[in-house]
Amino acid sequence: MFLKNCWYVACWDHELIDGKMLARTILEEPVVLYKAETGRVVALRDRCCHRGAPLSIGRREGECVRCMYHGLKFDPSGKCIQIPGQENIPPKLGVRSFPVVEKDHLVWIWMGDAEKADASQIVDYxxxxxxxxxxxxxxxxxxxxxxxxxxxxxxxxxxxxxxxxxxxxxxxxxxxxxxxxxxxxxxxxxxxxxxxxxxxxxxxxxxxxxxxxxxxxxxxxxxxxxxxxxxxxxxxxxxxxxxxxxxxxxxxxxxxxxxxxxxxxxxxxxxxxxxxxxxxxxxxxxxxxxxxxxxxxxxxxxxxxxxxxxxxxxxxxxxxxxxxxxxxxxxxxxxxxxxxAQEQAEEAARVPPEKEPLRPHELLLRS
Amino acid sequence: MFLKNCWYVACWDHELIDGKMLARTILEEPVVLYKAETGRVVALRDRCCHRGAPLSIGRREGECVRCMYHGLKFDPSGKCIQIPGQENIPPKLGVRSFPVVEKDHLVWIWMGDAEKADASQIVDYxxxxxxxxxxxxxxxxxxxxxxxxxxxxxxxxxxxxxxxxxxxxxxxxxxxxxxxxxxxxxxxxxxxxxxxxxxxxxxxxxxxxxxxxxxxxxxxxxxxxxxxxxxxxxxxxxxxxxxxxxxxxxxxxxxxxxxxxxxxxxxxxxxxxxxxxxxxxxxxxxxxxxxxxxxxxxxxxxxxxxxxxxxxxxxxxxxxxxxxxxxxxxxxxxxxxxxxAQEQAEEAARVPPEKEPLRPHELLLRS
Amino acid sequence: MFLKNCWYVACWDHELIDGKMLARTILEEPVVLYKAETGRVVALRDRCCHRGAPLSIGRREGECVRCMYHGLKFDPSGKCIQIPGQENIPPKLGVRSFPVVEKDHLVWIWMGDAEKADASQIVDYxxxxxxxxxxxxxxxxxxxxxxxxxxxxxxxxxxxxxxxxxxxxxxxxxxxxxxxxxxxxxxxxxxxxxxxxxxxxxxxxxxxxxxxxxxxxxxxxxxxxxxxxxxxxxxxxxxxxxxxxxxxxxxxxxxxxxxxxxxxxxxxxxxxxxxxxxxxxxxxxxxxxxxxxxxxxxxxxxxxxxxxxxxxxxxxxxxxxxxxxxxxxxxxxxxxxxxxAQEQAEEAARVPPEKEPLRPHELLLRS
Incomplete structure (x- = not known):
């Protein structure tokens, strides 16, 4: 229902002033956007991978964001880099990040396959x-x-x-x-x-x-x-x-x-x-x-x-x-x-990952 | 779920005073009701056939109503009689009209087959x-x-x-x-x-x-x-x-x-x-x-x-x-x-019109 | 989705002061709770068996409650004991009652099979x-x-x-x-x-x-x-x-x-x-x-x-x-x-009662 592999405007740059954690749903996916002190704009799935708390009510720390429920910390790529009270961090633990480009006061976001994102395709005005x-x-x-x-x-x-x-x-x-x-x-x-x-x-x-x-x-x-x-x-x-x-x-x-x-x-x-x-x-x-x-x-x-x-x-x-x-x-x-239609046909042609059975921490979450 | 071939009260006549375009849903169908300057009461499907704008936010013109999105004009029978900037009007272009009868301060409407509407069936009080x-x-x-x-x-x-x-x-x-x-x-x-x-x-x-x-x-x-x-x-x-x-x-x-x-x-x-x-x-x-x-x-x-x-x-x-x-x-x-049940059985016995495929102007409207 | 055969807190006892008819949904079932003048706490399905009016907007009469739509009266077991203007009361006429126990300022309710309710299972604090x-x-x-x-x-x-x-x-x-x-x-x-x-x-x-x-x-x-x-x-x-x-x-x-x-x-x-x-x-x-x-x-x-x-x-x-x-x-x-899962398996093993056909007073209530 949406074209995913293309650039969309996510926000005006002034909406991210002063470290604002901007919660914005785009193509039905909740996203949190913020500008690090370095000036880099970051866009992550607005949902902690652990128990689902929104990262937009979390805390910006440098270029990272910390979930303020149990303290998990994510870097701009979405990788979890700290779990308070736990030494080993499973490598797959993380949230999705989205390619973003700031250009001429607009922040553009790519909601499709990150590897297809090409900043040169952003329309120039x-x-x-x-x-x-x-x-x-x-x-x-x-x-x-x-x-x-x-x-x-x-x-x-x-x-x-x-x-x-x-x-x-x-x-x-x-x-x-x-x-x-x-x-x-x-x-x-x-x-x-x-x-x-x-x-x-x-x-x-x-x-x-x-x-x-x-x-x-x-x-x-x-x-x-x-x-x-x-x-x-x-x-x-x-x-x-x-x-x-x-x-x-x-x-x-x-x-x-x-x-x-x-x-x-x-x-x-x-x-x-x-x-x-x-x-x-x-x-x-x-x-x-x-x-x-x-x-x-x-x-x-x-x-x-x-x-x-x-x-x-x-x-x-x-x-x-x-x-x-x-x-x-x-x-x-x-x-x-x-x-x-073409994009969806390509998607449908992929072998879907096998569905993992529910684990104890997920039981009774739905229905 | 409703009996369609019978008369329902649509409004009191005072509700149509001074050219009021009354938007009223009846049997789950949005209807616009208005009284022309001639005194005739008109009831049309409250939806322009073109792009769906409500006619009730349109403009009454004599006995007609003009959609105030792109200017299509409809007569009391629902037929489209003007498209600004277009000479030929396809004959089937139009909205549904409903039989209405004003009697003893009540406006009665017939939501079923128009050809079955018989004003003498309206209850007399x-x-x-x-x-x-x-x-x-x-x-x-x-x-x-x-x-x-x-x-x-x-x-x-x-x-x-x-x-x-x-x-x-x-x-x-x-x-x-x-x-x-x-x-x-x-x-x-x-x-x-x-x-x-x-x-x-x-x-x-x-x-x-x-x-x-x-x-x-x-x-x-x-x-x-x-x-x-x-x-x-x-x-x-x-x-x-x-x-x-x-x-x-x-x-x-x-x-x-x-x-x-x-x-x-x-x-x-x-x-x-x-x-x-x-x-x-x-x-x-x-x-x-x-x-x-x-x-x-x-x-x-x-x-x-x-x-x-x-x-x-x-x-x-x-x-x-x-x-x-x-x-x-x-x-x-x-x-x-x-x-x-009888009415629905009669309806079910009719051969339904063939479904036309979606045309370009309708693509992506739903889902 | 819920465990039914166990005790849940329904309310604090102070919530039932002065004859309050407390409407409270528990495990998705609307319940009315009240304390009779005798001090006994009663919990009934909050729905008259006749036409569905909530008993919580009814009237407490001694240990009973009267539906204030057509006047049916129910005792604490949920049995209908009076129908104004009608002498014979069909024995099956009534609403569901729930076992309740007042203990240490809490009112506990049992939403499952009443015969399994055992007050000694209520946790002691x-x-x-x-x-x-x-x-x-x-x-x-x-x-x-x-x-x-x-x-x-x-x-x-x-x-x-x-x-x-x-x-x-x-x-x-x-x-x-x-x-x-x-x-x-x-x-x-x-x-x-x-x-x-x-x-x-x-x-x-x-x-x-x-x-x-x-x-x-x-x-x-x-x-x-x-x-x-x-x-x-x-x-x-x-x-x-x-x-x-x-x-x-x-x-x-x-x-x-x-x-x-x-x-x-x-x-x-x-x-x-x-x-x-x-x-x-x-x-x-x-x-x-x-x-x-x-x-x-x-x-x-x-x-x-x-x-x-x-x-x-x-x-x-x-x-x-x-x-x-x-x-x-x-x-x-x-x-x-x-x-x-065990409770639901037991439930599924029971022979369900045969579905009775709709009777005239129930026609057209849905859809």
Whole structure:
């Protein structure tokens, strides 16, 4: 149900400040994340191998973590390196560790086979490290499957109905336009849309100088959605009729929008985002206003999407009916489901380890 | 588990005032109800056929409703009549609509085969439209199966124990009386009970003139319970010894009590009721007092019945043991279960439509 | 999953004061407990045999209880002795009763075959009735399987990590000591540990006279854990170096700690405890301080143990790994699981009663 052999965003780096032991479930596996004093980020299964106490309520010791139930200590690889009152430590005693990479303020995690983890596969988005692009990184929690959020971002059609008063898009315009052409990629899709000679949408108008607020703009949106759930949106607003469609960027204001959907469970999602602009200069209120506008808009999505999840949960027989605007999400779901199927086939082909019988310390734990 | 081909109360008409989009689950199906400006009441499956967003958070447009996710518009028959940005609308695109009839302030809905819906089968209760009979329509929600409420109303025995201080019935009297005779009907049952020469029960005493409060009354109750869960109770209070049992109705005060149980789910119920009297004249406080007394009494029932539901849920092995007073509820359950069995047999005899394979836009929605 | 043929603590006797109808689920069976005016304690299945209303919201009448739905009355053996309005009472009409014994302020209940109940098997702990030993009986509710609490009490290792600032145990010492030797019993285990020449742990220091607070003590702990989940701990604190290990008890202060774990469900537990001391004299603040210290410490355990339960529930594949300190809990789980297996084998060997077909009053109650 999840693609495991790929990189997911686990957290923003600021979430690990000051030695915070961050408990976060990812792909239905509880993980504890922390940054050692050395600066190294560690990710371990959030469960002591001994009696199951969460390590996230344990104690960080250097690069290690100590379970505060019976005192077992684990190094960053997950190996148990101390058992109070016991000299010999069985070599297999330990917890699972996950490959993690900190890059451009994001902490990426690899939930699949550790030996397949290749940091060079992490998508590069240079705006995240470019000082000219400013924005405030944020996090939201969704009570919905991450693909419903991917769906939401896969068409511009909903802008007119869900975000009329926030992120914009005129309803009248929606009835006239055709679904946008999509470019099918091996790992997602790319869409582009021009919206000429229209008033600036509310979030943009708010941060414009007074003399520009009333002037129409030509808007260009280029969206890219990548497996497993990474969205980049480049938005450019030029003075209407200035010829931006022919390459003239004079007077153009630009945004770079990143959104990262990481499944917490099959019904809940970690949603990370930042909305970058390149024109605020020293006016930090522009970032703040854009952040607030985004959250306002995302709450509108959340309202719809969490309702969708409930509807889907309520009736296992419900079959959705496609419209033309679903081309992008259909391609994405098809591509992703093929990758998952392939991964699961490889998994199924492995000889499973023999099941060991229950030992006395495990008796009566269940049922 | 439910009888589908019959009329259920969906709401009071006042619940649809001012264009309210009422989301209400009936027989485990989410329904949206609204009254168009033309006055027509519409009931649709509360789920856009496209991506599952609830129509109840959509927008009413004339007699139609527009889904406010991607803008699809549906007419009162459920047919999709507009997709923003798409010219051709596949004919099968649409949501289910349900037959509805507004009658005497109640909105009735038919959850089964629409072609079998016959408005003339709706039970007629003329007091609901007779200006001489006054009362305040109410709604309560129960965390219990609707038949547990039917059970509750199927005997007068519980009055003495549950409602001693509200709806009345003397406990001492309960030990002496025999279960009341019941008349078995094809679609329910009828019971009648006389209770002679007793003080007026609290709810009645409250609305009596001061000089009548202390005088004993002869009380006659005639109850009728109809499938699927409709209860009418006629209550007559005459001066004790005035000969009401021989037809003398001088000095008699009467009530007409309607209660409608509509399953929300197999464990929850919509409970509609109104308690009508024919003697309040211009004193609206009589209706208000009776309404308050009823709610007080029904809260006593709710307390017991919701506990019952929990007990039943807790232990799948629990078998109830019958007493003589269960004759009415036993007849009702037997009659109803036969009708349900017959309906389900007819359903099972139909050739089910072939299951279509999942299409790309549906992939990964579940599991 | 539970051992049924044994005695469990159902409640403290003070919980039944003033005719209280105590609803308490034990081994997943709802029970109502009450003390008749005669002083006799009664325990019945908390469910009327008629329509399932809880007897705990009924009315105590002498030694009997009346269901306040339709008025059925039950005697202490569970037999129905009155049905209002009905003369003949079917002999089999009744609810299950459970053997109960009140002893030393505890009410013990037997959830298995009543004929096997033998009050002489109830564990005797004379300190509970000895006026020299003072303490305040308490109750806590755990959202965890009772055996996780048994595990917790099965080693002293966790003291240093969980209770450093409350019940004590130095962390440094924990790294140096070996797991304590355990004595394996047929019905549990016994452990003993000396901890010489250390500062008094916080709970003990608090109740010491000012001039003793800073003096080191020799601490002796003797724990006994008995099936199904009964724990006794004798703690003795002597002046360091006074020769207590050679039998000198001069200046020794002693505690007797009882803890009783009774499964409410397989995931929740009733936890009864009292911490007795023999030196408070008339200073009742000593009992109060010890009670508060215990609760403070138990809340630390509860925090860990309830987390453990969640971890176990989350992943059915999780296998725990043993360390040397698990010897006691392993023995306990093995011994108990054998007894349960034997009991279940005996149960399975019985010919089950034939299932009676559903009668009309039971139709449509489920599904």
């Amino acid at each position: 240079p705006y995240l490290r470019d000082a000219q692009w400013k924005g405030i990184p944020e996090y939201m929690h969704y009570d919905a499957n991450w693909l419903l959020i991917v769906d939401n971002l896969s068409d511009f059609a909903h802008l007119a109905f869900v975000h009329t008063n926030t992120l914009g898009g005129s309803e009248e315009y929606a009835y006239k336009t055709k679904p946008v052409a999509i470019e099918r990629l091996d790992d997602g899709f790319r869409v582009e849309r021009w919206h000429m000679d229209a008033p600036p949408p509310p979030f943009h108008r708010k941060v414009l100088p007074a003399d520009e607020k009333a002037k129409n703009v030509d808007r260009r949106n280029i969206g890219r959605m990548l497996i497993p759930g990474i969205f980049f949106l480049e938005s450019m607003f030029s003075p209407a009729g200035s010829g931006s469609e022919r390459g003239n960027r004079e007077g153009t204001r630009e945004y770079r929008n990143c959104q990262f959907m990481t499944p917490e469970t099959r019904r809940t999602t970690h949603f990370f985002f930042v909305y970058l602009n390149n024109f605020e200069g020293s006016d930090t209120n522009i970032s703040r206003s854009l952040r607030d506008s985004l959250i306002e808009g995302f709450m509108e999505d959340k309202h719809i999407i969490e309702h969708q999840q409930k509807v889907i949960d309520t009736d296992a027989q419900y079959r959705m009916q496609a419209i033309a605007a679903d081309a992008a999400l259909s391609h994405f779901r098809l591509t992703l489901s093929k990758k998952i | 003329p007091y609901l439209r007779d200006a001489q009979w006054k009362g305040i329509p109410e709604y309560m929600h129960y965390d219990a199966n609707w038949l547990l409420i039917v059970d509750n109303l199927s005997d007068f025995a519980h009055l003495a124990f549950v409602h001693t201080n509200t709806l009345g019935g003397s406990e001492e009297y309960a030990y002496k009386t025999k279960p009341v005779a019941i008349e078995r009907l094809d679609d329910g049952f009828r019971v009648e009970r006389w209770h002679m020469d007793a003080p007026p029960p609290p709810f009645h005493r409250k609305v009596l003139p001061a000089d009548e409060k202390a005088k004993n009354v002869d009380r006659r109750n005639i109850g009728r319970m109809l499938i699927p869960g409709i209860f009418f109770l006629e209550s007559m209070f005459s001066p004790a010894g005035s000969g009401s049992e021989r037809g003398n109705r001088e000095g008699t005060r009467e009530y007409r009590n309607c209660q409608f149980m509509t399953p929300e789910t197999r464990r929850t119920t919509h409970f509609f009721f109104v308690y009508l009297n024919n003697f309040e004249g211009s004193d609206t406080n009589i209706s208000r007092s009776l309404r308050d007394s009823l709610i007080e009494g029904f809260m006593e029932d709710k307390h017991i019945i919701e506990h019952q539901q929990k007990v039943i849920d807790t232990d799948a092995q629990y078998r109830m043991q019958a007493i003589a007073a269960d004759a009415a509820l036993s007849h009702f359950r037997l009659t109803l279960s036969k009708k349900i | 004379p300190y509970l009735r000895d006026a020299q030993w003072k303490g305040i009986p308490e109750y806590m509710h755990y959202d965890a399987n009772w055996l996780l609490i048994v595990d917790n009490l099965s080693d002293f290792a966790h003291l240093a990590f969980v209770h450093t600032n409350t019940l004590g145990g130095s962390e440094e010492y924990a790294y140096k000591t070996k797991p304590v030797a355990i004595e394996r019993l047929d019905d549990g285990f016994r452990v003993e540990r000396w901890h010489m020449d250390a500062p008094p742990p916080p709970f003990h220091r608090k109740v010491l006279p000012a001039d003793e607070k800073a003096k080191n003590v020799d601490r002796r702990n003797i724990g006994r854990m008995l099936i199904p989940g009964i724990f006794f701990l004798e703690s003795m604190f002597s002046p360091a170096g006074s020769g207590s290990e050679r039998g000198n008890r001069e200046g020794t202060r002693e505690y007797r700690n009882c803890q009783f774990m009774t499964p409410e469900t397989r995931r929740t537990t009733h936890f009864f405890f009292v911490y007795l001391n023999n030196f408070e004299g008339s200073d009742t603040n000593i009992s109060r301080s010890l009670r508060d210290s215990l609760i403070e410490g138990f809340m630390e355990d509860k925090h860990i143990i309830e987390h453990q339960q969640k971890v176990i529930d989350t992943d059915a594949q999780y296998r725990m790994q043993a360390i040397a300190a698990d010897a006691a809990l392993s023995h306990f789980r093995l011994t108990l699981s054998k007894k349960i």
